[in-house]
Amino acid sequence: MTALQAPVRGRALAGGDGDARSSAMRRWWIYALLTIGLLLMVGPFLWMLLGSLKPQAEFLVSTPTFLPKNPTTNNFERLFGNLDFPRFFFNSSVVAVAVTLGNILFCPMLGYALAKLQWRGKRLIMGLVLATLMVPAGITLIPNFVLMRNLGLVNTYPGLILPFLVGPFGVFLTRQFMYGIPDELLEAARIDGANEWRIFWRIVLPITAPVLATLGILTFLGSWNSFLYPLVMAQEPQMYTLPVALATFATGQYQADHGMLMAGSVVLVVPVLVIFILFQRWITEGIATTGLKG
Amino acid sequence: MTAPALTQRGVADRGTAQVATRQGWRRDLTGWAFAAPFVILFGVFLALPILVSFVLSFTSFGLRDLANPIGASFVGVDNYARLLSDDKFWKSLFNTIYFVVVGVPLTLGIGLLIASALSRGITRFRTAYRVGYYLPVITSIVAIAVIWRFLLNPDIGLINVVLKQVGINGPDWLASKTLAMPSIIAMAVWRNLGFAMVVFIAGLQAIPAMLYEAASIDGAGRWAAFRYVTLPMLRPTILFMLVITTIGYLQLFEEPFVMTGGGPLDATLSVTMYMYQQGFTFFHQGYASAIAYVLFVIVAVIAFLQFRFLREDA
16 A cells, blocks of 8 residues: 555655646746737837827838837927817817716716615616617617707717716616615615705715716716717817817828827827826726626 | 494505505605606617617608608618618628627637736736736727727838838738738727726636635646636626627727728728718718618627527526
8 A cells, every 4th residue: 555655646746846847937928928918008009109209201211110210299289289189189078077977976876776766667777777788879870960960969069968978887887886885874864864865965975986986987988089979970170079080180181191190199098098097996896896797 | 333443444544555655656756866867868869769760761861851850751661672782781791790700709718818817827917917908998999090000001000010020021901801801800809808808807706716626626627627617607707798799899880980991892891880971971861770770680689699598508
């Protein structure tokens, strides 16, 4: 018995030793691959940033360099001077802020009613919220355009904002969170004579604040980046949002003006990157939560 | 004695019933009051348009009908009949399916690979990697499409410049009928894998470590642990991601709009893009509504099937 066992244990030990070495090797490989991947993810953004600082002449040479030889801010000056980018930036901001405010008020309202109140029609509304998650944007585009046309809201801020003031994602997110609020807390407030609106406003909303931060950031980014709808609804240049302006210039008369297009991309991307890097925890964790419970 | 007692009880019963109904009504009212903003906005800008879209798809609605939508003339199923024989529509449907069938597995596969590497393969710099891979998800597709069009530029784009250094003459990616769609797929995978990664990381964290210990005691290797522990435990997350990504990819629009304009020779024309062209370039909005409705039905059917099948063989 002993004679038989000894070699087995010996081999197991040797195997263990080899495992440790190979798993360290393996870990290095994983780091190396992940880093190469990371460069591929960040590379295009660097390319954009460096491109935005190149003078037009450097795009015409046969073998362009990665770094600009004579960095210039001329692309940005043309963007803000000749084209109306301050205006587009303002439009994008107005729309994104209004849409965000709408969502962080209206979504938790319905979220609260779905999570904590008993009322007839609740299941129907919950079904609608879930169904809405599956509706492609294209289907509502034409009727909404016809509707806005007849309400005189094409080329106006309300036309760009109204349909997005409340969304199913936010309702779902806040409802999931509010389930966790103890009923005793709300019951105690009811006994003290608080009405539902007061309970919602004074107790539920403050507890939900972290989720509202996530929702607010995601809604802002979604609105800031949205394209198809504003492309249809903002037809006059003075109502363009940044993505509409950039796409219009990129497919129109400026399509070969690489420096200016990269500068335009910088204006569109950098505010978002700043928000993301400051609040990345809120964003990725918020998505993970809804992702899991979806 | 008996008679008054009965009456009294009767009155009391009726009283509680009345109070209960009144409370019931109040509760319903409160619920609907909280739901009102959603219900109104949803009704006006989503439910109504879905119905109107359906009606429009049976009309010849065009530019002159905009001022008087009621006056549009009904054409029965003409729009749908026309779709059946419209080569451009079939081409756009084929392109969209090509994009989904290749793009979705790549996005989810690479996302899962990176998620596994980040949650089990390494111990340091996890946040830095996660932020880096997630970066493209939150940036505007329009900006990304503009940047990638420049990256893929045949003469001065980064990709062909790098290829030239190693002696390869890079093709004109976006002008090639065969390479344009793969280029757009590569960009979409690059942009969206971070979202899959974040959701998969959360899914992986929810798997109890106990299961992996048990598997390793049973002699399971790395692959067996992945196949028999990770995949089954991750099933709901994979299903969710599959549905969400497929629905998103079926609506392909911005990428071809900015990068290729649907070309070359309609090689990257998507269904949504064709709908946009018909509706807002040519103002054939009745016909465009029919295209939108077909896409709507495809999305609904696919979402339904994915839920159905993946749930059943779990």
